[in-house]
Amino acid sequence: xxxxxxxxxxxxxxxxxxxxxxxxxxxxxxxxxxxxxxxxxxxxxxxxxxxxxxxxxxxxxxxxxxxxxxxxxxxxxxxxxxxxxxxxxxxxxxxxxxxxxxxxxxxxxxxxxxxxxxxxxxxxxxxxxxxxxxxxxxxxxxxxxxxxxxxxxxxxxxxxxxxxxxxxxxxxxxxxxxxxxxxxxxxxxxxxxxxxxxxxxxxxxxxxxxxxxxxxxxxxxxxxxxxxxxxxxxxxxxxxxxxxxxxxxxxxxxxxxxxxxxxxxxxxxxxxxxxxxxxxxxxxxxxxxxxxxxxxxxxxxxxxxxxxxxxxxxxxxxxxxxxxxxxxxxxxxxxxxxxxxxxxxxxxxxxxxxxxxxxxxxxxxxxxxxxxxxxxxxxxxxxxxxxxxxxxxxxxxxxxxxxxxxxxxxxxxxxxxxxxxxxxxxxxxxxxxxxxxxxxxxxxxxxxx
Ligand code: SAH
Ligand code: SF4
Ligand code: F3S
Numbered sequence: 001x002x003x004x005x006x007x008x009x010x011x012x013x014x015x016x017x018x019x020x021x022x023x024x025x026x027x028x029x030x031x032x033x034x035x036x037x038x039x040x041x042x043x044x045x046x047x048x049x050x051x052x053x054x055x056x057x058x059x060x061x062x063x064x065x066x067x068x069x070x071x072x073x074x075x076x077x078x079x080x081x082x083x084x085x086x087x088x089x090x091x092x093x094x095x096x097x098x099x100x101x102x103x104x105x106x107x108x109x110x111x112x113x114x115x116x117x118x119x120x121x122x123x124x125x126x127x128x129x130x131x132x133x134x135x136x137x138x139x140x141x142x143x144x145x146x147x148x149x150x151x152x153x154x155x156x157x158x159x160x161x162x163x164x165x166x167x168x169x170x171x172x173x174x175x176x177x178x179x180x181x182x183x184x185x186x187x188x189x190x191x192x193x194x195x196x197x198x199x200x201x202x203x204x205x206x207x208x209x210x211x212x213x214x215x216x217x218x219x220x221x222x223x224x225x226x227x228x229x230x231x232x233x234x235x236x237x238x239x240x241x242x243x244x245x246x247x248x249x250x251x252x253x254x255x256x257x258x259x260x261x262x263x264x265x266x267x268x269x270x271x272x273x274x275x276x277x278x279x280x281x282x283x284x285x286x287x288x289x290x291x292x293x294x295x296x297x298x299x300x301x302x303x304x305x306x307x308x309x310x311x312x313x314x315x316x317x318x319x320x321x322x323x324x325x326x327x328x329x330x331x332x333x334x335x336x337x338x339x340x341x342x343x344x345x346x347x348x349x350x351x352x353x354x355x356x357x358x359x360x361x362x363x364x365x366x367x368x369x370x371x372x373x374x375x376x377x378x379x380x381x382x383x384x385x386x387x388x389x390x391x392x393x394x395x396x397x398x399x400x401x402x403x404x405x406x407x408x409x410x411x412x413x414x415x416x417x418x419x420x421x422x423x424x425x426x427x428x429x430x431x432x433x434x435x436x437x438x439x440x441x442x443x444x445x446x447x448x449x
Contacts, residue, residue: 004033008044013051022108048083086104101124104129105170155170225417243290277314296322302356305345316358371427378435380438383395419438
């Protein structure tokens with residue numbers, strides 16, 4: 001019997017989602033097929049995340065589930081890919097008898113070979129990091145759709161003291177501009193309407209003399225009806241040139257994810273974030289001048305070592321000052337091997353939780369207020385399909401990444417742009433009425449900005 005059915009689950013950030021598509025691209029070209037049913041699979045792969053302790057705990061929970069499956073199907077190959085594979089390496093196979101395969105983010109080309117090793121009863125291990133691997137020539141396996149991810153730079157050289165990514169993903173290296181632009185051309189031909197350029201710090205992108213602004217401009221030019229998003233920007237490297245590029249290109253979304261992490265300069269220094277709150281706030285002010293209507297989102301860590309109540313209040317102050325559209329908020333989780341791991345994790349669990357809750361409550365209030373202000377305005381929305389909650393409604397998103405729901409009392413196509421008048425809003429969603437279609441290829445172009 002031929003063994004060729006792969007089942008894969010993906011955890012962690014969008015870079016892992018993009019990597020899963022690369023993995024499937026590699027495996028498809030070797031004759032493997034994807035199955036959606038783990039019970040039907042010959043190979044079960046978990047593409048994992050190490051960013052916080054609970055991300056790893058979740059994977060151990062999943063492995064427990066596959067243990068039963070493997071007992072009833074002894075030839076099943078169980079593999080761990082991604083950041084946990086890179087961080088824990090051989091430990092994963094030694095401590096978990098059911099794991100046969102451990103492959104880190106830079107070794108996916110060897111997967112077919114390593115799966116064969118595992119089929120033959122040995123352990124398949126590939127965890128070398130590379131200074132050059134970008135999977136430039138691999139065609140990712142993507143289902144048809146509207147939205148696609150493209151990794152444009154891999155790795156991270158920032159070494160924030162809390163973060164495992166520089167250890168699990170290795171050094172920064174950029175894909176070529178030409179290969180990225182060609183991929184976007186193909187996606188546009190297939191009817192995709194939105195591409196998100198990914199990297200741990202996209203602002204470090206460099207291909208010969210072409211920087212991230214050049215890349216964005218080149219991507220935006222491919223198809224003006226295709227929205228370009230990007231994530232993540234590090235506040236230290238966000239250049240004026242980048243801000244002008246966003247402002248000048250109507251299809252580059254006016255939305256910047258700019259993690260601040262903490263509102264306290266003392267904590268930022270301990271985190272090795274290399275900017276002060278002053279620098280950060282000035283940057284936002286400048287961005288708001290150059291790109292009218294720009295929205296921001298952020299990441300916050302609460303309870304970093306030595307964080308006092310005063311530091312915490314400074315974080316709340318930054319949220320109030322900036323008024324982010326949204327935020328990803330986390331409790332500090334010590335990660336072995338990082339610099340912060342050697343600092344005492346001295347903010348107790350109860351305090352961390354309490355502070356985190358205050359941050360979440362405040363941010364939800366702000367998101368709610370920002371959305372209330374949109375009532376009565378007309379937003380340009382990319383229609384993504386029917387609402388998940390009711391087939392009587394369409395769902396789409398604004399260029400500032402807000403979900404908009406409107407009644408299906410008109411005929412509009414998935415992937416088209418429409419104007420919707422907003423008449424109700426919650427913290428997470430806008431509700432409105434269809435106003436008109438928008439042809440983004442004519443003079444209405446400016447409307448999507
Ligand atoms: N490259 C991106 C973020 C990658 S990780 C950036 O620099 O912003 C996503 C977020 O996870 C981080 O921004 C941070 O807020 C959070 N994070 C990273 N390590 C963490 C840790 N040890 N504990 C808690 N949160 C963490
Ligand atoms: Fe981690 Fe900092 Fe790199 Fe982001 S920039 S991935 S937080 S080390
Ligand atoms: Fe997690 Fe690795 Fe992404 S640690 S957040 S999957 S880079």
